[in-house]
Amino acid sequence: MADDKQVNVLIGLDLSAAFDTVDHRLLLDRLRLEFGVTEIPLRWLQSYLKGRTQFIKMGQHKSHSTEVDVGVPQGSVLGSLLFEVYCSPIADVIAHHGVQYHQYADDTQLHLTMCANNTPVGLSVLAECTTDVRQWYLQNALQLNPDKSEALIVGTTNQLHAVTSSVSVAGVDLPVADDIKVLNQRLSFHKHVSAVVRSCSCHAQAIRHIRHLLTTELAQTLACSLILYRIDYCNAALHGAPSYSIKKLQRAQNNAGRIVLEAARRSHVSPLLRTLHWLPVQQRIDYKVALLTFKVRSTSTAALATPNPGSRTRPQPAIDHYGAASTFHDHNICETHFSMLCTSCLELTTENCSQ
Numbered sequence: 001m002a003d004d005k006q007v008n009v010l011i012g013l014d015l016s017a018a019f020d021t022v023d024h025r026l027l028l029d030r031l032r033l034e035f036g037v038t039e040i041p042l043r044w045l046q047s048y049l050k051g052r053t054q055f056i057k058m059g060q061h062k063s064h065s066t067e068v069d070v071g072v073p074q075g076s077v078l079g080s081l082l083f084e085v086y087c088s089p090i091a092d093v094i095a096h097h098g099v100q101y102h103q104y105a106d107d108t109q110l111h112l113t114m115c116a117n118n119t120p121v122g123l124s125v126l127a128e129c130t131t132d133v134r135q136w137y138l139q140n141a142l143q144l145n146p147d148k149s150e151a152l153i154v155g156t157t158n159q160l161h162a163v164t165s166s167v168s169v170a171g172v173d174l175p176v177a178d179d180i181k182v183l184n185q186r187l188s189f190h191k192h193v194s195a196v197v198r199s200c201s202c203h204a205q206a207i208r209h210i211r212h213l214l215t216t217e218l219a220q221t222l223a224c225s226l227i228l229y230r231i232d233y234c235n236a237a238l239h240g241a242p243s244y245s246i247k248k249l250q251r252a253q254n255n256a257g258r259i260v261l262e263a264a265r266r267s268h269v270s271p272l273l274r275t276l277h278w279l280p281v282q283q284r285i286d287y288k289v290a291l292l293t294f295k296v297r298s299t300s301t302a303a304l305a306t307p308n309p310g311s312r313t314r315p316q317p318a319i320d321h322y323g324a325a326s327t328f329h330d331h332n333i334c335e336t337h338f339s340m341l342c343t344s345c346l347e348l349t350t351e352n353c354s355q
Contacts, residue, residue, distance in 0.1 A: 007119065007155035009126060010111045011169055012180050013133070014148035018106035019074040019083055021141045024049045027072075027086045034088060048078065070141070080105035086140070093136050097129035116159040127168040134170040146172035152180045160185055189238060193245040200227045200252040208259050219260045220276060227256045231281060236288045250281045 028046055031037040037045065049072070053065040072079045072086075083105050094101045094110065102109045110129065114122025134144040151167035151174045153160060166173045178184060182192035203226040211219055231249050238245065254269040261272050273280060279287060 005116050005159070006113050007116045007153055007159050007163055008111055008113050009119075009122065009167060010109055010152040010154065010180065010183070011126060011130065011167065012150040012152075013108045013110065013130075013169075014145040014150075015106045015108075015137070016143040016145055018142060019079060020071040021143070022072050022083060022086050023070055023141050026140065027082060030085055030088065035085060045078075045082075087142075090133060090136055093132050094129060097125055097132070099126065099129045116155060116162055119163050123164065123167060127171075130168075130170040144170060146170040146174070149174060150177050150180045151175075152177050152183060152185065154183075154185055154187060157186075189241050189245055193238075193241075193248055196230050196233075197248050197252050199230055200256070203227050203230075204252070204255050204259055207256075211259055211262060216260065223256045223260050227252065228278070232284060232288070235281075235285045236292055239285050239289050246282050246285075253278065253281055 027049070028042065031045060032042055050069075052068040054068050055065045056063045072082045084103065087103070087108075090103075090108075091101070099110050099112050101111070110126065110133075112122055112126055130144075130146070134146070137144045146169045149169045149172075151169065153163055153167075153176050155163070164176070166175055168174075179191050182189060184191060204223075207214075207219065207222055207226070214222070231253055238249075253273075257263075257269055257272040257276055257278065258265060258267060260276060263272055
């Protein structure tokens with residue numbers, strides 16, 4: 001993207017009380033017409049949605065119960081899935097403008113690649129897209145909050161200086177943020193890594209306080225569940241991240257290893273990691289990437305859902321839906337490189353486990 005002198009604009013949309021305003025009738029109609037859910041499964045879902053009541057209680061006083069005919073239970077297993085079904089037509093609205101998107105439950109991001117020297121054209125497309133998205137939400141009893149949405153432009157330092165400092169979302173001009181959640185303008189994951197390291201440090205300090213009361217096995221179990229779990233979570237996304245970010249995570253792992261084995265603060269860490277059978281952070285990332293690649297290439301992927309013959313929506317295989325093939329091509333993961341990566345990771349695992 002940088003070599004082609006292009007930037008990517010990312011917009012994170014914010015919805016108000018999204019799960020609480022889902023219309024049950026529209027949801028059941030979309031399940032039947034768009035996804036082909038009929039008969040017993042449809043009646044199961046209808047019974048899951050219907051018959052819910054709510055009331056207000058203050059101290060010893062309670063209001064009359066009122067039947068709830070809108071909304072899906074937030075935090076439930078089916079809640080996110082049913083909300084995605086309800087919002088599935090929004091894909092056609094976004095695709096009509098040629099904008100790409102990612103959606104999970106009520107978390108939707110729009111992104112569009114554009115020339116760094118001609119961003120007004122691309123930004124106008126996004127402005128029109130978000131206006132139509134807001135209109136669709138209104139027609140389906142959902143409320144988009146442009147003021148609480150966020151905008152991020154990803155590119156090189158020179159490109160970022162040349163582009164605009166605001167993005168229009170549904171008629172509201174938003175300032176371009178330095179980061180959105182774990183992403184920043186340079187895709188360095190610096191904010192995410194710093195948050196992980198802070199969390200690991202807090203848990204490491206807690207384990208250090210009670211280390212003299214624990215056996216080595218129990219201390220290692222705590223370190224794995226409280227510290228290594230955070231270092232490993234979605235670590236495949238850190239493949240290719242700057243070395244200083246990986247080093248920060250490595251220091252957190254080194255600290256955990258010294259606490260578990262009650263070693264001195266400046267003791268050499270490599271023998272400690274071998275004793276604990278812990279791969280270093282960079283090798284854990286490589287192993288995760290190799291494992292995910294192996295699973296995608298060696299297992300068949302079924303369609304996300306069975307298409308309804310009368311539906312205009314045609315579900316795609318999971319590998320196509322997530323763009324896995326293009327991702328592998330972009331990163332030049334050919335057969336030889338993939339085999340070498342798997343072999344090296346397996347050798348590292350075997351070496352650490354045998355020592």
